[in-house]
Amino acid sequence: MIGIGLLLFLLLTATGILLVRNLFAVVILSGIYSLLMAGTFTILDAVDVAFTEAAVGAGISTVLLLAALGVVGQEDRGRNRRALIPIAVVVLAGVMLIYAVPEMPPFGSPEAPIHVHVAPQYIEETPSVIGIPNVVTAVLADYRGFDTLGEVTVIFTAGIGVLLLFAGRRRKYK
Amino acid sequence: MSVLGNFNYVIAITLSMIGLYVLIERGNLIKKLVGLNVFQSSVFLLYISMGKIDGGTPPIHYEGIAPFSNPLPHVLILTAIVVGVATLSVGLALVIRIRDAYGTIEEDEIQALDAESGGTE
Amino acid sequence: MSEHLILRVVIKFLIPFIFLFALYVQAHGDYGPGGGFQAGIIFSVGFILYGMIFGLQRLRRVVPPHLILALMAFGLLLYTGVGFATILLGGTFLDYGYLSHDTVHGHHYGIFLIELGVGITVASVMIAIYQTFTARAEETTDENVGTG
Numbered sequence: 168m169i170g171i172g173l174l175l176f177l178l179l180t181a182t183g184i185l186l187v188r189n190l191f192a193v194v195i196l197s198g199i200y201s202l203l204m205a206g207t208f209t210i211l212d213a214v215d216v217a218f219t220e221a222a223v224g225a226g227i228s229t230v231l232l233l234a235a236l237g238v239v240g241q242e243d244r245g246r247n248r249r250a251l252i253p254i255a256v257v258v259l260a261g262v263m264l265i266y267a268v269p270e271m272p273p274f275g276s277p278e279a280p281i282h283v284h285v286a287p288q289y290i291e292e293t294p295s296v297i298g299i300p301n302v303v304t305a306v307l308a309d310y311r312g313f314d315t316l317g318e319v320t321v322i323f324t325a326g327i328g329v330l331l332l333f334a335g336r337r338r339k340y341k
Numbered sequence: 342m343s344v345l346g347n348f349n350y351v352i353a354i355t356l357s358m359i360g361l362y363v364l365i366e367r368g369n370l371i372k373k374l375v376g377l378n379v380f381q382s383s384v385f386l387l388y389i390s391m392g393k394i395d396g397g398t399p400p401i402h403y404e405g406i407a408p409f410s411n412p413l414p415h416v417l418i419l420t421a422i423v424v425g426v427a428t429l430s431v432g433l434a435l436v437i438r439i440r441d442a443y444g445t446i447e448e449d450e451i452q453a454l455d456a457e458s459g460g461t462e
Numbered sequence: 463m464s465e466h467l468i469l470r471v472v473i474k475f476l477i478p479f480i481f482l483f484a485l486y487v488q489a490h491g492d493y494g495p496g497g498g499f500q501a502g503i504i505f506s507v508g509f510i511l512y513g514m515i516f517g518l519q520r521l522r523r524v525v526p527p528h529l530i531l532a533l534m535a536f537g538l539l540l541y542t543g544v545g546f547a548t549i550l551l552g553g554t555f556l557d558y559g560y561l562s563h564d565t566v567h568g569h570h571y572g573i574f575l576i577e578l579g580v581g582i583t584v585a586s587v588m589i590a591i592y593q594t595f596t597a598r599a600e601e602t603t604d605e606n607v608g609t610g
Contacts, residue, residue: 234592234595298567301495304573
């Protein structure tokens, strides 16, 4: 029940992001959106993900967006173009995806293909092979350690990229 | 299975379409990035919804607790969130650099400036 | 922002607890929710909060940019270093079992070390990005004051 309420609030916040013109309000709405998303993740049993989303989405992302707003100003001057093509593309894609939803395995069913492949093996083996209770950490750091190495490299590269983009002298626009 | 039984998936799709619309239709570059964030989070919601099992608990072992929800999507999304903030920061840095070069972050104004200076469009 | 007395006092009081919580999340990732990614973010939040209240100059004195750059690389090198250490000890890349005589203990050490590497890299990258952005924001404000 709480889950459905949170999902509806998510929808409301996303609509707000779509309609509001003031960029400061948009940034705060996106922080609220991330916090609601973290709540939804908790209800869906993904506590690690909820933790990360609350810290990253509602915390760091908002701070970075606000820092950027300090440079670029908070006015969204662009006209709403109301072009037909974007609406048509979005509605068409949405209808096609929703048409495919009934083909998905039922929500919460333990027999869904995703639950019968490698996941049971990870859950069963973790206490004896890795020796730690948190399966998510075990998969993240041990079974799929190579993936995580890639992710850390991506973050490192992003940091270097931001530093390089601001290095060097900047040319003033006319 | 009815569409309503898969309510989470429908919401995830709607959110992603709102995000996509903001991303392709709004001219302001900061707003585009927020739209990208919404789009991205909707995919996270889709993945985490798939990992849920009825009556499941968070996948942390403790005596007498079972069944667990699927830990695999959790791992994928956990790293994706942190990579998401990394890409967001690179995007913001690019937006600030674009403002340095053009003095505006509105897409149509940038295109007008490009056309004026005889850009290679 | 330096005149906000209440904020300054409260933040000074809060920052040690934020760091303590970050260390708890870092070390306790095996047993509860948490791990290197979350701990790194929380750790950087402590510094960012300090920078927001006391200004970029003081933040730069606390964590100099060259230290941040070194730590960014150090975290990643620690991670890959664990991988190469397991190769040298006779295993394959990131096969933690070889880090100790007991395989399960080896996995413990391996996970602890690579989570530490993840945490250090994430925290220092976030602090570096925040420092760069706010440095630019302050430049822009100076320009506006100068011209207007």
